[in-house]
Amino acid sequence: MNVYDWDDTIYRGDSTFGLVLYSYAHRPKTLLSIPRTAICGLLFVLHIMKKQTFKENMYHMFTFVDDMENFIDEYTSSHLDHVKDLYKQRQKEDDLVISASPEFLIRSFCEKTGIKACMASPVNMHTGKYEGLNCHGKEKVRRFYEKYPDGKIQEFYSDSYSDTPLAEISEKAYLVKGDRLKEWGK
Numbered sequence: 001m002n003v004y005d006w007d008d009t010i011y012r013g014d015s016t017f018g019l020v021l022y023s024y025a026h027r028p029k030t031l032l033s034i035p036r037t038a039i040c041g042l043l044f045v046l047h048i049m050k051k052q053t054f055k056e057n058m059y060h061m062f063t064f065v066d067d068m069e070n071f072i073d074e075y076t077s078s079h080l081d082h083v084k085d086l087y088k089q090r091q092k093e094d095d096l097v098i099s100a101s102p103e104f105l106i107r108s109f110c111e112k113t114g115i116k117a118c119m120a121s122p123v124n125m126h127t128g129k130y131e132g133l134n135c136h137g138k139e140k141v142r143r144f145y146e147k148y149p150d151g152k153i154q155e156f157y158s159d160s161y162s163d164t165p166l167a168e169i170s171e172k173a174y175l176v177k178g179d180r181l182k183e184w185g186k
Contacts, residue, residue, distance in 0.1 A: 001153060002092055003144070003166060006099035006106055006120070008159035009176045010087040015079070015109065016101045022075050023061055033061035052134045055121075059102070059128030068125045076108040083113055086179050091115075098144060098166065100136040119143050141165045157181070 007014045023030040040057040043049035049057075065071050096117040099106045103120035110118045119140070122132040133139050140163065144151060156163075156170035159177065164184075167173035173184035 001094045001096055001148075001151065002090070002155040002157070003096045003098055003153045003170065004087070004156075005158035005160065005163055005176075006097050006101060006109070006118075009157055010083060010097065010113075011109065012082045012084055014101075015082070015105060018079060018082075019072075019075055019105060020058065020061070022078075023065065023071075026074075027065050027071065029064040030061040032064060033058075036060060052130060055134065056123075056128060056130055059123055062125060062128045072104060072108050072125065076105070076112055080109075080112055083109075084179060086176070086181070096144075098135065098140045100134055100140075103135075119147065137162055138165045141169060144169075156184075 004010050007016070024034075037058045040049055040054045044051060044054035062068060091114070094117070095115050096119070097106060097110055097115055099118070099120040101120055102123035102125070103118070104123065104125040106118050106120040110116070119135060121130065121135045123130055135143060144153075144166070153166070153170040154172065156166050156173040157176050158166070158173075159175065161175075167184045174181045175184055
């Protein structure tokens, strides 16, 4: 099996940041969340607030979206052009996406691109609250082995060295920079 990160790996850009901007433009009530996000963002930058707490406060904006399921479908459908050709050329039946972005967002993208398996951060789409740990770093490895106890990763792809724990358990690992690949750590 090949395993991929999502943002800046398969998807050009950050899909969650894109969702936030899209929300402001297409569901104006979400603009009411800007002061909360700004204050929490400052606390995060100053290392007073943890990353997961900041993200949960930012995701509070979802409470202002009455039709969240339709909205996510609308957003992901309108952003399929962000899926890189680099991935389309390598796509296999048993690919797995593991991402720190909200699972409801990643699952919608994966369903539309023919990716059958994904793991991501368990965020309630209606409240913005986490229902588990942020799927990042070592948590990605823990969740991989929880679902695939005897799983073996032939190739792993990510844009970030924060995914080194997954790279270390893979036969081959590649760093994705734009549309180019380089061997992990070289």
